[in-house]
Amino acid sequence: MNRDGQKRESELIKLISAEKLPRHVAIIMDGNGRWARKQGLPRIAGHREGMNTLKEIITCANELGINVVTLYAFSTENWKRPSWEVEFLMRLPEEYLKTELQPLIEKNIVIRAMGDLEQLPAVTKRAIKNALQATKDNTGMILNFALNYGGRNEILNAVKKIAERVQEGALKPEEISEDLFTRYLYTGDLPDPDLLIRPSGELRISNFLLWQLAYTELWFTRTLWPDFNKEHFLKAILDYQERERRFGGINKI
Numbered sequence: 119m120n121r122d123g124q125k126r127e128s129e130l131i132k133l134i135s136a137e138k139l140p141r142h143v144a145i146i147m148d149g150n151g152r153w154a155r156k157q158g159l160p161r162i163a164g165h166r167e168g169m170n171t172l173k174e175i176i177t178c179a180n181e182l183g184i185n186v187v188t189l190y191a192f193s194t195e196n197w198k199r200p201s202w203e204v205e206f207l208m209r210l211p212e213e214y215l216k217t218e219l220q221p222l223i224e225k226n227i228v229i230r231a232m233g234d235l236e237q238l239p240a241v242t243k244r245a246i247k248n249a250l251q252a253t254k255d256n257t258g259m260i261l262n263f264a265l266n267y268g269g270r271n272e273i274l275n276a277v278k279k280i281a282e283r284v285q286e287g288a289l290k291p292e293e294i295s296e297d298l299f300t301r302y303l304y305t306g307d308l309p310d311p312d313l314l315i316r317p318s319g320e321l322r323i324s325n326f327l328l329w330q331l332a333y334t335e336l337w338f339t340r341t342l343w344p345d346f347n348k349e350h351f352l353k354a355i356l357d358y359q360e361r362e363r364r365f366g367g368i369n370k371i
């Protein structure tokens with residue numbers, strides 16, 4: 119990065135308030151394919167570049183002191199892509215973790231994964247299992263990968279588990295509260311995201327964290343994920359810090 123870029127980043131960091139940091143940031147890493155097409159490269163080159171962006175943003179989030187980062191890496195709908203692209207995406211966790219696991223361990227980061235993980239190919243499952251095991255005793259930032267994840271699917275799974283408990287007589291329908299329901303989701307022990315970032319100009323949620331995003335602040339940019347950098351991330355955090363969160367209430371006047 120050039121010196122101007124570094125100067126802009128350090129100026130932005132100075133403006134960030136440590137007391138008002140989002141605890142949980144969710145990111146839809148979108149625009150890899152379009153980035154590749156613009157460069158005249160195959161789509162997979164976009165995913166690989168997107169992986170580099172991921173490294174930069176994780177480092178920044180960790181340095182800032184954010185508690186949880188959840189990344190949409192593969193949705194339940196992404197199976198519709200050509201098989202060569204799906205295969206490539208399924209190998210990315212292994213490729214990423216080959217070089218990144220050790221630095222993540224050293225940064226005390228806890229890796230987690232959520233989604234229908236059983237349906238993933240053996241190579242993906244193996245890489246993830248190894249990373250979960252290797253970081254399970256860490257106590258720092260939680261890095262949560264959504265893989266074969268769909269928000270509706272997650273809600274349905276929670277409903278099924280709760281229905282089973284009711285059928286067994288272990289739970290009464292009137293005991294089903296928002297808090298209880300939340301605990302049956304993959305993110306049951308995590309705070310809801312405070313901030314959702316979606317690059318690439320698309321203005322939608324795409325079946326991501328449907329329940330958890332109820333009061334999340336949304337931040338969109340036209341920048342494609344491979345071009346997204348620390349400066350964009352810092353700007354998103356600053357924008358978030360300037361927002362007034364009312365959670366349906368009103369502020370004192």
Ligand code: FPP
Binds near residue numbers: 151152153214
């Ligand atoms: C969406 O862009 C991106 C994905 C489906 C894959 C995201 C994966 C990475 C950024 C790599 C890192 C992942 C791991 C697990 C280490 P798109 O292909 O839909 O872009 P387009 O809308 O421009 O076609």
